[in-house]
Amino acid sequence: MSTATARLEVRQLRVSYPAGGGPFHRGPDIHAVDRLSLTVTPGRTLGLVGESGCGKSTLARTIVGLRRPAGGEIWYDGRRVDHADPATRRRLTAEIQMVYQDPYSSLNPRKKVSFIVTEGWRVHRDRVPRHEWADRTADLLARVGLAAELADRYPHQLSGGQRQRVGIARALALSPRIVVCDEPVSALDVSVQAQTLNLLADLREDLGLGYLFIAHDLSVVRHISDDLAVMYLGRIVETGPAAAVYDNPAHPYTQALISAAPVPRPWAVPPRERIVLTGEVPSPASPPSGCRFRTRCRLAQPRCAEIEPELRTVAGREVACHYAETSLTGGATLDPAVR
């Protein structure tokens, strides 16, 4: 398989949850992810940011096959994953693995590390012959910087950082090309977080992995990503090269998100205006008409309530805002250096 084609492509994906409703009627479906498209390429990292409830974890779970999409397509290596027959589907999804946020709850507490890491081989029986498991497990642990002796430990005997490495080793067991990392470092302390980020970067280089890296910590996402996508209420509002999106955001929401993130040494970076958003994220059950961000947007005009903006190319990235140009230059007083 060539690196060029082993891409993960999500096209117009829609994932729904049934809304509450009552005992005799079903409420309208809530679209947690709505007409969302993205591409993850081996060897590169797409960072995905957004606040809680924006649908980023639902998206991750759908990509790895833990949820069924309500619409749209998922393609991997030139083949459609979501409508494949079960055997093909299993083979394809083995190459798309996931690293979970919480290294405490994502590992079975009753199983030893050796069992957890070999889980995938138990499901995909043809992959690794039984007599090679011990050696291959030691290789995997070494790959993620853990001593081979740890194979006989239980998760509770490990530190948070070690547990997350076990989670990464498990994800690597089936030699995936794409790894979906859902907040992989947010439960870790700063010093351990740096070790884990270095490890993920090494694995990407050595194994040519493509990451979909989901996080709420913007400095972490900026650090590891080549490209960025910003989600709001189930849709991507801005996406493009990390440098363009992070350093010079065009969507008013991206601007607010980046300006709200605390900077460790604010005096060492150019002064910036903080945009504090008022109000809260509307419920995905009843998103605002037109642009979903308009209820909190400082640039909102009557037109924003009528026509939903689609992604279009502006200044080297794609942005879903009618007034992206204004936002980039005049309307945005985000960073005086930008103007």
Place this chain on the structure above:
Amino acid sequence: MVAPPPTRQPLLAVDDLVVSFDGPLGTYRALDGVSFHVDAGETLAILGESGSGKSVTVRTVMALLPRHSAHVERGTIRYAGEEISAKPVRRTRELSATEIAMVFQDSLTALNPVVRVGQQIAELFRVRQRLPRREAWRRAVAGLDRVGIPHAARRAHDYPHQFSGGMRQRVVIAMALALQPRLLIADEPTTALDVTVQAQIMDLLRDLREADGMAMILITHDLGVVADVADRVAVMYAGTVVESGPLRQVYDAPAHPYTRGLMNSIPAPDRPGTRLTPIEGMPPSPLHPPTGCPFHPRCPVARPNCRTDRPTLRIVAAGHQAACHYAQEVMTGVDSHGAA
């Protein structure tokens, strides 16, 4: 009740606090000689990773430690010159009810789920200030309005679960500030919140603190949040304060190798993709603390005496202290991230 402190007397002074816990695997020291102070009106950030003892420290101050498993072995806590650690827990609790207030990370557990939020705040005025019911309610609504809850008069009738996380944290803050405390202790107040809501809450805390001239202790693991609001910072590691001083001084010229390690661990926004410099290893188990300096097993500049002699906090610059034998060297050493 307590006389205003004369100048130069800290509002809260903690000295050499040692607290041990009886755990299932034996007795261990959660705090091993913690010293810091907070002046009236200033914000001190206590920065540390999980297990460093930040929360135990403030819980000791508030007399909130579990009664049977925790033991204060040594140390003094003075509030406005009065030693409160020697007094009965009841006295401390009384003080903490009126003078010192606390905001916890998890706002849902800090509120009573079956009592209307207005009632929970009004209760404070009724019990502590013996205000009549109607007046107490009026003040509760005013308090909710002050922390930016829209339609406060109506929302005061709501129950905690009817508020979003950010709004609920505002309710908790309104409750903490109701009796106009002189010291607010905020334990990871924004950790559970989204970044844009976090910004709203931190702005609110800063505004309220300035308006009331209240002092604040902010407990956090987030170096960025610290930089946002703190005047001074105390860095904790393995149950002790390893460095404290004015914010910029500690951040730009850290004198303890652990602080420097923390600064190097965070991604620099202006240098994406460059390799991070983590602190090697992991914090020691409190059951088996290292001899000498608690940081020596992970320290890049450790020398033989670090294994045997425990360094104490000493002054390295005006108002800046560090517990490292080689603090001067660390402070002047060239930082790999090139601190400005």
